[in-house]
Amino acid sequence: MSINWLRFVSPSLKKPSLFHLCHLPPPPSSSSSAVIVAMSYDKELAAAKKAASLAARLCQKVQKALLQSDVQSKNDKSPVTVADYGSQALVSFVLQQEFPDNFSLVAEEDSKDLRKDGGQEIVERITKLVNDSLTSDGSYNVTLSTEGVLKAIDNGRSEGGSQGRHWVLDPIDGTKGFLRGDQYAIALALLEGGKVVLGVLACPNLPLTSLSDAGQHSPNNKVGCLFFAVVGGGTYMHPLDGSSAVKVQVSAVENPEEASFFESYEAAHSMHGLSSLIAQKLGVKAPPVRIDSQAKYGALSRGDGAIYLRLPHKGYREKIWDHAAGCIVVTEAGGVVTDAAGQPLDFSKGKYLDLDTGIIVTNQKLMPLLFNAVRKSIQEKASSL
């Protein structure tokens, strides 16, 4: 099935809306002309934004309690587990309600550990969190049982792939950031035929103004952003607690000396030494901006920085839910996302991304320079071993 894209101005919406035409095989008795079915992602986008916003609220509630009760210093990870599972159950439930006939979800968590002996208490806490969120939203007149919550979590066990539609969810991306009270994201994307066609990134702790602004740590600076993108339609951002969206664009910086770059806060997730070698080769002057989660993709999409380098240690396999939403949010804002060999990320192979060395992200102008610096640095590192 081939897919063509066109921009369509909906008279009722009075704003551009994205439609695509699916050329279906002709019915047996008809002539050879293709049957054209027009579809939009408006309903999917509305559902994804709703699900991610609800999940973000659940996570904010848990993170607040986590910080207030100082559980963080006790190194007790259970509240994070509660938020991860609660977020996944909520998103899964909302999407299944909205798309009962065509629902497939590839998500990070499953209920295996929760079903073990001693898991009942934590399942009850998750169930309460999920039901409280559903009640406060008011759209769905249901109360989930503990088994209903476990089933909703396990509905995220799809394998994805190159055929059909699959939602892709990271219920909390940046768990370590969440624990520290730093950045994290609820990352939800839709794959169609193995390509990302829609992405929503809820970043509850990301300031509404640029991370490069001097006053970003002032107490008046509001946090909580939601980024969204539909293929061909650009990237938008609005406050998590609002709906007035602005279109965002990646940085237009062409001179690497003026570029700043993002990388993981956690050195275990990305080789900081290698990225500093790359930055040095490029002539980047600013120190790295280290933050957790796909909030990096969101911040990059609005030009807070110009480059994102993710260079995992040998043997690590990247999962699609760690990049699907972020990837479309950046590309629709004019950026480029490739692996370290310059190939686009392939989301059609199931849960894992099959890629060379790492992931590099920047604007179109800087990509050739960045790519060269990455190749040289990787070769230098290999020959020094």
Ligand SMILES: Nc1ncnc2c1ncn2[C@@H]1O[C@H](COP(=O)(O)O)[C@@H](OP(=O)(O)O)[C@H]1O
């Ligand atoms: N050794 C490793 N190398 C690279 N990424 C890793 C890793 N261990 C975990 N991760 C991934 O890094 C993600 C967080 O990325 P970042 O460093 O940008 O915050 C984690 O997502 P979760 O927090 O959803 O588990 C996890 O999937």
Ligand SMILES: [Mg+2]
């Ligand atoms: Mg993740």
Ligand SMILES: [Mg+2]
């Ligand atoms: Mg996660």
Ligand SMILES: [Mg+2]
């Ligand atoms: Mg995880």
